[in-house]
Amino acid sequence: MKIYTNENNTATLKLLIAAKLAGKDVELLKGSYEESLGPAVLPRLEVHEELSFFSSNAAVQYLFPVLDLTQNGQCLQMLEWEATRLYPVVSTILTSKSVSSELKEALNTLLLTVNNLLAKHQYILGDKLSAVDISIVSTLYPLCYTDLKETYLKEFSNVLRWSGDIGNSKAVQEAIKQWGGSPNSPPSVPSLLGNPQVIIQTPTGSPDEVPEKISAEELEMAKDNFLNGINKLQPPLKREKVVLPVKDRKNVLITSALPYVNNVPHLGNIIGCVLSADIFARYCRLCGFNTLFVCGTDEYGTATETKALEEGVTPREICDKYFTIHDAVYRWFNIDFDYFGRTSTEQQTRIAQDLFKKLNANGFVSKQTVEQLYCEKCERFLADRFVEGTCPHPGCLYDSARGDQCDKCGKLINAVELREARCKVCSTTPTIRNSDQLFIELPQLEPSLRSWASRAEVGWSGPAKAVLRAWMRDKLRCRAVTRDLKWGVPVPITGFENKVFYVWFDAPIGYLSITECATGNYEKWWKRSPDYDVKLYQFMAKDNVPFHVIMFPATVIGVNEGHLLVDHIYATEYLNYEDTKFSKSRGVGVFGTDAQDTGIPSDVWRFYLAMIRPETSDSSFSWTDLATRNNSELLNNLGNFCHRSLSFCHSSFTASVPDVHLTHADLEVIAGVNRDVEAYVQHLERGRLRDALRHVLRVSRAGNLYMQDTQPWALLKGDEKDRVKAATTIAVCCELVALLAALLAPYMPDTSKRLCTQLNIDQSQLRINPTSPCMVRFLGPGHKINKPEPLFTKIEQQTVDELRKKYAGTQSDREKSNGDSKKMSVAELEAAITAQGEKVRKLKSSTKDKAVWQPEVDVLLALKKQLTLTQTETKTQTNTHTDSAADLEKAIAEQGDKVRKLKASTKDKSVWQPEVNKLLELKKQLAEQTNRQTKNDTTSVETLEKAIAEQGDKVRKLKASTKDKSVWQPEVNVLLDLKKQLTALQANK
Numbered sequence: 001m002k003i004y005t006n007e008n009n010t011a012t013l014k015l016l017i018a019a020k021l022a023g024k025d026v027e028l029l030k031g032s033y034e035e036s037l038g039p040a041v042l043p044r045l046e047v048h049e050e051l052s053f054f055s056s057n058a059a060v061q062y063l064f065p066v067l068d069l070t071q072n073g074q075c076l077q078m079l080e081w082e083a084t085r086l087y088p089v090v091s092t093i094l095t096s097k098s099v100s101s102e103l104k105e106a107l108n109t110l111l112l113t114v115n116n117l118l119a120k121h122q123y124i125l126g127d128k129l130s131a132v133d134i135s136i137v138s139t140l141y142p143l144c145y146t147d148l149k150e151t152y153l154k155e156f157s158n159v160l161r162w163s164g165d166i167g168n169s170k171a172v173q174e175a176i177k178q179w180g181g182s183p184n185s186p187p188s189v190p191s192l193l194g195n196p197q198v199i200i201q202t203p204t205g206s207p208d209e210v211p212e213k214i215s216a217e218e219l220e221m222a223k224d225n226f227l228n229g230i231n232k233l234q235p236p237l238k239r240e241k242v243v244l245p246v247k248d249r250k251n252v253l254i255t256s257a258l259p260y261v262n263n264v265p266h267l268g269n270i271i272g273c274v275l276s277a278d279i280f281a282r283y284c285r286l287c288g289f290n291t292l293f294v295c296g297t298d299e300y301g302t303a304t305e306t307k308a309l310e311e312g313v314t315p316r317e318i319c320d321k322y323f324t325i326h327d328a329v330y331r332w333f334n335i336d337f338d339y340f341g342r343t344s345t346e347q348q349t350r351i352a353q354d355l356f357k358k359l360n361a362n363g364f365v366s367k368q369t370v371e372q373l374y375c376e377k378c379e380r381f382l383a384d385r386f387v388e389g390t391c392p393h394p395g396c397l398y399d400s401a402r403g404d405q406c407d408k409c410g411k412l413i414n415a416v417e418l419r420e421a422r423c424k425v426c427s428t429t430p431t432i433r434n435s436d437q438l439f440i441e442l443p444q445l446e447p448s449l450r451s452w453a454s455r456a457e458v459g460w461s462g463p464a465k466a467v468l469r470a471w472m473r474d475k476l477r478c479r480a481v482t483r484d485l486k487w488g489v490p491v492p493i494t495g496f497e498n499k500v501f502y503v504w505f506d507a508p509i510g511y512l513s514i515t516e517c518a519t520g521n522y523e524k525w526w527k528r529s530p531d532y533d534v535k536l537y538q539f540m541a542k543d544n545v546p547f548h549v550i551m552f553p554a555t556v557i558g559v560n561e562g563h564l565l566v567d568h569i570y571a572t573e574y575l576n577y578e579d580t581k582f583s584k585s586r587g588v589g590v591f592g593t594d595a596q597d598t599g600i601p602s603d604v605w606r607f608y609l610a611m612i613r614p615e616t617s618d619s620s621f622s623w624t625d626l627a628t629r630n631n632s633e634l635l636n637n638l639g640n641f642c643h644r645s646l647s648f649c650h651s652s653f654t655a656s657v658p659d660v661h662l663t664h665a666d667l668e669v670i671a672g673v674n675r676d677v678e679a680y681v682q683h684l685e686r687g688r689l690r691d692a693l694r695h696v697l698r699v700s701r702a703g704n705l706y707m708q709d710t711q712p713w714a715l716l717k718g719d720e721k722d723r724v725k726a727a728t729t730i731a732v733c734c735e736l737v738a739l740l741a742a743l744l745a746p747y748m749p750d751t752s753k754r755l756c757t758q759l760n761i762d763q764s765q766l767r768i769n770p771t772s773p774c775m776v777r778f779l780g781p782g783h784k785i786n787k788p789e790p791l792f793t794k795i796e797q798q799t800v801d802e803l804r805k806k807y808a809g810t811q812s813d814r815e816k817s818n819g820d821s822k823k824m825s826v827a828e829l830e831a832a833i834t835a836q837g838e839k840v841r842k843l844k845s846s847t848k849d850k851a852v853w854q855p856e857v858d859v860l861l862a863l864k865k866q867l868t869l870t871q872t873e874t875k876t877q878t879n880t881h882t883d884s885a886a887d888l889e890k891a892i893a894e895q896g897d898k899v900r901k902l903k904a905s906t907k908d909k910s911v912w913q914p915e916v917n918k919l920l921e922l923k924k925q926l927a928e929q930t931n932r933q934t935k936n937d938t939t940s941v942e943t944l945e946k947a948i949a950e951q952g953d954k955v956r957k958l959k960a961s962t963k964d965k966s967v968w969q970p971e972v973n974v975l976l977d978l979k980k981q982l983t984a985l986q987a988n989k
């Protein structure tokens with residue numbers, strides 16, 4: 001085995017340590033890129049002539065593979081973290097002449113992550129050394145084993161202990177020696193410091209990430225597309241109220257998995273289905289595809305029944321309550337469904353029964369008498385989620401497996417096979433009884449299913465393919481599609497009148513029935529037509545895949561009426577919460593309503609969730625990471641670039657985009673950006689939403705570098721030639737901002753909208769040309785822009801600490817610790833008000849006895865009061881992110897309409913008053929906004945300073961007069977806002 005390397009490359013150390021620990025001899029060949037050692041990525045591990053590794057982490061995994069496969073996902077995730085987060089920070093520190101406090105803070109955050117992991121175990125993944133330890137310790141080598149230890153590591157005792165242990169091992173000492181250092185005084189490390197000549201290996205080390213030189217052809221195309229590309233864009237497609245497939249456009253049907261109504265959706269659910277599907281749907285609309293995006297709540301089955309038991313209400317009441325909550329949460333997250341429906345509808349019953357009858361008529365249904373678990377105490381059959389026990393799969397044996405599926409190994413379970421089964425309601429050990437059930441004959445459908453799946457899987461994501469292959473390894477068995485329950489679609493077969501369909505038989509049919517509700521003609525989308533083609537894209541996480549690639553396709557193949565089969569399954573792995581699992585049924589993690597209550601704008605949540613989308617392995621949500629990415633990627637990179645570009649245009653070019661005289665250097669930047677736009681489209685087309693977003697950030701990073709290199713502020717002071725150069729730079733930067741508004745639109749619709757307002761363009765005009773993706777001159781010379789405003793605000797460490805503490809434990813723990821003062825979110829309050837209003841109406845119509853209904857009216861009034869208070873608080877927290885005046889005016893007009901319609905439909909004040917309150921709140925916001933705007937317009941440093949002094953006085957007086965925070969906090973916010981404006985103004989000047 002050979003390792004080709006250059007000097008001082010810590011990635012080489014990873015390979016040497018891994019090789020020594022694995023007992024393999026390697027030859028180290030030192031050279032430089034120029035000495036033609038193969039592709040320009042070093043180090044390179046050559047196992048033999050036909051097997052080489054260019055990614056150091058992949059090579060480490062090859063040399064030191066994971067033996068416990070349950071750790072594989074975590075191992076991959078940590079290696080990615082090392083390559084994309086830790087390595088860039090450490091290498092920047094080592095090559096910087098002076099280390100800024102922000103850089104040091106970033107390193108501290110990363111070291112804290114490692115330190116916390118090491119607090120629980122000897123090594124990072126547990127009690128055994130793994131590829132992750134090798135990779136991380138090698139990257140940290142220059143910090144761990146030199147004088148720098150004192151500067152950077154002294155507060156991280158676990159890291160010190162761990163690096164000491166590893167450094168003391170004989171194999172590691174030998175590896176370090178062969179690399180050219182020694183643990184105590186590595187000779188080469190000092191030469192890394194402040195030496196920009198050191199070649200920093202590409203973090204992921206993949207050869208396709210080594211930028212190839214821009215070719216003359218690319219430059220030519222960049223120029224032509226920049227100057228004329230706008231004419232090649234298709235006109236935007238008008239979005240119809242009812243979307244049906246059309247002949248002359250690409251028709252795209254997008255489904256998001258239908259969330260259960262057993263709780264508020266958590267962040268895992270949100271990125272696993274609705275948000276991913278929404279990003280993709282918005283991208284499709286941006287490309288001008290005729291798009292229908294549907295979703296809704298999955299309301300039948302034991303998840304609902306369990307929740308109803310828990311809350312002491314009927315399943316219908318649970319569905320109504322949580323449908324409203326889901327709807328509100330998704331609205332807040334800006335999920336732009338064409339239709340958000342539900343499965344407990346007449347359309348669902350009709351379509352599910354119809355498909356089942358046809359499946360039966362075609363001979364693909366059989367009857368079997370099965371043994372089922374029966375709880376003698378609860379006097380009923382225990383289906384699925386009403387039973388828990390030890391997973392029967394020998395490699396797993398997880399002790400809290402559910403009756404239908406094991407959360408640990410992901411395998412489906414037949415409830416009677418569970419070991420040590422117990423009723424989830426009363427914990428009694430169930431008995432086994434016989435019951436007749438209907439089964440879908442998967443063995444008969446298997447040949448057709450296999451032939452379709454082997455062709456179709458080409459367009460699926462990695463996790464979807466993996467699940468399909470795992471299922472297809474064995475022969476398929478018949479699966480029961482009926483259950484002894486009441487809450488579900490009744491089985492339309494004689495003798496089965498008291499049974500319902502298994503929720504997983506009818507859940508995917510929900511897509512069809514929801515399309516029926518949306519369009520009145522579901523078959524237009526869901527059945528193949530000779531007149532047009534429809535491509536079906538489905539979004540979900542890995543646990544849902546079997547039902548979408550086996551059960552549902554088998555059903556429609558058996559029905560044999562030309563239904564659509566899925567083209568692209570873009571399934572994800574799982575998102576975890578800090579160091580545990582999200583759980584809707586147990587209430588663990590951050591939920592949609594919690595996100596709303598943090599005061600962090602929904603766009604920041606969308607961005608962060610897309611950045612950590614578990615595309616290739618499980619990933620983790622962390623509060624620190626959320627803040628770090630907000631502060632570094634949004635604030636310092638994206639926001640900084642947009643704001644400085646537009647501010648420059650506004651202040652130095654009278655807000656008018658200058659004309660361009662493109663030089664070779666400008667075209668190189670545009671051509672480089674074109675590569676990112678191309679990669680963005682390619683990733684999105686393959687459902688790799690996280691990877692596509694990384695290319696958006698590369699565009700703004702390129703913009704920042706371009707501005708830094710060109711220094712238009714200095715050029716403006718030069719001769720005519722320099723001033724032309726400065727003007728071109730600013731024009732290109734403004735066009736880059738317009739490009740960013742388009743690329744960001746699927747991910748951060750509000751931010752894109754705010755950019756459009758600042759750019760003075762209509763958001764509906766934003767487009768991407770998917771067949772020739774490139775940067776075009778969208779604004780053009782002379783285009784007038786509006787006053788720029790900062791896009792993002794910093795998330796402080798203190799906020800992170802508070803949020804982490806607030807959302808620790810389970811929802812019920814939090815409720816308990818909040819006692820009676822448990823605070824409901826705006827969405828929960830709105831849902832509770834609707835439900836309570838309904839209760840009051842029913843009571844009032846049933847009796848005139850005030851004593852009966854007055855207590856319920858009081859509850860309703862209390863809820864409304866609480867809503868007003870919470871809205872004010874949330875508003876206060878989010879004050880820095882207020883919408884623009886135009887947005888508010890639009891929202892007021894829409895809300896006014898809603899109120900008018902409601903008032904016309906009913907005289908019942910309890911129905912329309914909450915909407916009136918919202919209207920008043922919006923009007924108040926507009927007044928505040930206008931007030932701020934007026935102040936802004938006349939802004940000079942002097943007036944701002946005066947305003948700050950006056951506002952400071954006001955705050956002081958208020959604080960002295962009352963301890964009630966709700967009285968003085970709005971004024972404090974105004975003060976902070978003024979101070980921020982002053983800082984921004986001073987920075988611009």
Ligand SMILES: Nc1ncnc2c1ncn2[C@@H]1O[C@H](COP(=O)(O)OC(=O)[C@@H](N)CCS)[C@@H](O)[C@H]1O
Pocket residue numbers: 257258259260261267268269270271272273298507508539540541542543544572573574575576582584
């Ligand atoms: N931790 C998770 N990370 C990512 N995605 C997740 C996670 N947990 C669940 N999911 C996905 O969320 C949706 C909704 O899940 P839910 O349990 O509410 O509903 C269902 O699974 C079914 N009702 C779907 C019927 S089509 C889902 O895609 C999960 O895979």
